[in-house]
Amino acid sequence: MCTAVELQPIQVYQGSFDLESKIDECSLRDQDAAINICDLSSIVSKYNEWKRMMPSIMPYYAIKCNDELPILKTLGELGTGFDCASKTEIEHVLSLGFNSEKIIFANPMKSISHIQYAKANNVTDSTVDNEFEIYKIFKHYPESNVVVRFRSDANKALSLLGNKFGCNAEEDGAALMLLAKSLNVNVKGVSFHVGSGCGDLPAYERAICTGSRLYKTGNLIKHKMELFDIGGGFPGDDDEMFANISEIVNKSLSKYMSDVKAKIIAEPGRYFVSTAYTTICKIYSKRELRSRDGQLEKVMYYVNDGVYGTFNCILYEDIKIDTIHFKSPDSEKFSSLIWGPTCDACDKICDNVNLPNLKDGDFIAFPNMGAYTIPTSSAFNGFTLPKTRFYIRNDLKFL
Ligand SMILES: Cc1ncc(COP(=O)(O)O)c(C=O)c1O
Structure with a gap:
């Protein structure tokens, strides 16, 4: 196509x-x-560093950050997946010959034509954070999987996203999962984004702790939970901060997620480019x-x-x-x-x-x-x- x-x-x-x-x-x-x-070599080094510091976390590069094709090609060949926010971004990835399984449609608000494009191209996983989007998925792509995005903001970041996206995990998370269950729409996982250019280390632990509870709620509701998506926020030009974030992420995942089965993914943008x-x-x-x-x-x-x-x-x-x-x-x-x-x-x-x-x-x-x-x-x-x-x-x- x-x-x-x-x-x-x-x-x-x-x-x-x-x-x-x-x-x-x-x-x-x-x-x-x-x-x-x-210098694409820098991207290769970043990828190698990511694998060294967080080997259990599969990066899905957030294309919005820089969508030049040699970047996408290099990252895809190295082995990353892709976080796409729109039909055009999905098109970019597919045009380079990468498989739709490598894509998460990580925009919680999607217009119908973009959902239809995802469906036509077999992009099966997308994020949602409210009941209207779950109904929309039910109507236009019910056989796909949704990932419930919740809000968990850093206290300091270059760009916070919580005002625009993310449900309240405690108050609304379970209700959204129950609604999806009643409509026979599968919830595959949970996701968050602490904010781009995160300057608050404990933000990752707070979010992983909240996310693990919501993920386990999904298991109780008998969704086929598989995906735990820790979003973006990783610095691009501060190796020390990246090392500190990796450490806190690894520790938090062992603390809160080691008792459940999950594929852990992230959506780094800035970090790579x-x-x-x-x-x-x-x-x-x-x-x-x-x-x-x-x-x-x-x-x-x-x-x-x-x-x-x-x-x-x-x-x-x-x-x-x-x-x-x-x-x-x-x-x-x-x-x-x-x-x-x-x-x-x-x-x-x-x-x-x-x-x-x-x-x-x-x-x-x-x-x-x-x-x-x-x-x-x-x-x-x-x-x-x-x-x-x-x-x-x-x-x-x-x-
Ligand atoms: C849904 C989503 N995922 C990932 C990213 C990438 O974030 P970052 O560049 O901070 O890693 C963004 C950017 O804001 C985003 O909106």
Whole structure:
């Protein structure tokens, strides 16, 4: 039903990844648009690390985070499943030749046409969090399985989801499972999402504890419970935090879930892709702000991508944007502000960064730009969005 797609080319490199040589290779000096450089090797390392830290948990990559096809292809070949939120995301996975069994339709609110598409393509598992969606599944895809999503928010996260999704596990969870039972719709499991970019370690233990009770309730109601889905929230660029989360997740699963049979899955997005991408921007204009006595107080740079493009994550997440310049590390630094290209004053990438005095035509690289950047960007004000160049190291070992 899905036609195969053509992947962007992937260049193979040897040794370490040299950003400056990539800039030369891309002939960026002659181009107007910025560019994203993606090192797929980073995704392979992340996958290997996931398997090392949480070997019993099968990751289903959340496509919403970055849906570029080489990412999906790499992850699928490594062995992840996919968390899809829509017909189009399902289509992406199938078009790459992956099996529908690898997909969880993890959007609790689904329009009928998307359910029909899932049905036509044999995507059998989807999340729900209220009675209307259970009735909808009963009407349009009764032979499928539902996973009851409950709310369990972190106290600190870059983006919380609980206001929008998730039933109250204690008050509504059992009722939803009983309703499904009465309609002969199978509840296959439970799921939660503590919030993207979770900064609250105990959030995972709280959610796993609540989830285990709901899962066991499903068993009592005689649903065929098989799936325990711990959602996303794992950091992309903080290895220590990831290690701490893995530890608490493993401990909590042993504590609360070891007495039941369940396939444990997660829906990481940011974790896999954040560090793989570096956005390379070119300075095309600058201004110097000076005090009355002529002292240089700040340099303002205008670059060819901004918050309406790849950097849109700045608008809805409280994230720190790092910069890399290519001048000598010893050059004198000045307080600098980097603006995006649109005629909008909120198009500001970062302020108070210390940079050497750069000039028109120089490049600034921004690392860790893979998550919630590309699918959400727009060409507002007529500025061209960056394309991605993909690379992979020649000697990669898949687990
Ligand atoms: C249902 C669902 N699963 C997984 C994710 C991925 O989350 P993260 O990127 O924090 O791992 C999201 C993102 O918000 C989501 O909505």
